[in-house]
Amino acid sequence: MDRTARLREIVARAKTLPFFAPRLREVSPEDVSAEDLSALPLTTREELTAHFRAHAPHGGFWRDDVVQLHLTPAPDIGRMPEYLTRRDLEAQAAAIARHLARCGVGRGDRCLVVLSYHLLAGGWLFHEGLQRCGAAVLALGPERAETVAEIARAYGFNVLVANPSFARRLGEAGARFELLLAAGEPFSAVPGYREGVEAALGGTALDAYGLSETGIVAAETRERDGLYVLEDACILEVIDPVTLAPTPDGEKGEVVLTSLTREGLPVLRFRTGDLTLKGSRSGRTVLPRGVFGRTDAMVKVKGVKVYPRELLFLLAGTPGVNFRNYQLHIRRGEGGSDVVTLRLEGDPATDTRELGERIRRALGIGMNEIRLEPSVTGELVVDERF
Known part of the structure; x- marks a missing residue:
């Protein structure tokens, strides 16, 4: 993927949308690149929810090329919609498939996904990426632990996609998996948590970080030496939450995300409120300690x-x-x-x-x-x- 070309296409679309139009009035798509986002203003979830509250239900984001819609809980408005185009789905699946291939997931693997497939985006974030890298997928969604364990044993599933807390319950119910792809909850940043989950499941557990607004943006490989940013999925910055200046590698700050897989509802320099520090390894951006807190009480x-x-x-x-x-x-x-x-x-x-x-x-x-x-x-x- 040409990241700068994709970014400029998303910025061009954002300029036509009511939420972004006044914010980007003085910004040309050519003003931005994957290496320099300084021309783009920061945005927050509070600003988005306020916009949807004033312009319910679609906030001016609906276009005829939207092919998938998710709803996520949001303060004050109940639920906030998220829109994906076919290009969004393709870009998201490709980015996740490339990551899964690095983890050795592919043809011959049988994957059980128990994240939600309904209002929330959870299950979909992994589903199409798993299929693209050749794995077989059962979109089970949320179920009783005993039912999931029974299905896992009966049909020989070896890869589980789940919240780590539910994965642990599955292990206690007798399920065994070679690999857990965990998401949706704090995991690797909690001391001792991974070891407990792995002991229950009898396999290896890998962490992933993302938001409903962006999808998965960083994840571990089997080396488990930090969460690597999915470069084709997003551009990740870390800023000082007070000065808003970029923080040097190794210094704590707030995660700011610009998505390359969201043109239906663009995510441009989105302040997550999540705390991390970043570094570089083998030419890739890595979060050595994952995401380990919030920045709202420094x-x-x-x-x-x-x-x-x-x-x-x-x-x-x-x-x-x-x-x-x-x-x-x-x-x-x-x-x-x-x-x-x-x-x-x-x-x-x-x-x-x-x-x-x-x-x-x-x-x-x-x-x-x-x-x-x-x-x-x-x-x-x-x-x-x-």
Whole structure:
């Protein structure tokens, strides 16, 4: 694929659509390239939902070449539509098929897809890519774990496409798969999660990242050395969520996506709110730690930018802790230094030394105290320094 040519075609179409027309009035398609998106404005999900609320139901995106429609839950408007053209479906399937081939999936594999095929895009994101690389697919969709396990055993399916939490339930129900293609939930960024799922299924589990608005945009290979960006599916940037400037490789920031598989509803410099850091390996863009938090509560502590929601992924792999209930308490210590206490809801007898080391490595700073309490409520961050 000529990525710049495809991008310019999408920008040209966007200029004819009510949502983008005023935003792109001064932008020519020739102003952008796959290497330079600076002429394009950033967009947010909130701006899109506001547009659909004001211009329901189709927001001016409907065109006669739309061949597939998905609906995804959206605040304030209930559901937001997503539109795909035949070219979108072809580009999406080709990008995913190329990735699956790198993972060794192809002719002779029998693939069971239990992601939704109904309102949401989940199952479709993998289905056509699997078929294109020669695999056989059963579009089962959501079903009871016992039913899926029975079907898997009876018909010899060796590849599973599922949310990791449901995949684990399938393993507990007796299903076994050589390979899990996991998506839809935090997975590889949660310490210990992959190991538990693999033990239950008896096979290898690979992670993938994407949005309903964009499809799959980054995924692991069998080397499991990070999520590689599907270059023919999107252009991925990482920006500082405050300054909006690009972050250097290896520095945390917000994922911004421009899709090359969405002309029906263009996705141009879309701010995801997801936290990552990127690097480069063998000429490809890679997310070494995947996506590991949200950027909507950043605070600077001990001179380091800390994203408290990143802790959710670290805590999820800690026994004896309710990973959903925690609080960062920050105050000034003697000499003006920052003192940080992490309050956790959980068993006070839990040994937190290993957790403290994981947090130090991930955030770049250590906690002065990790305190386990029967209940933790209130704001995510309590900052008493100012």
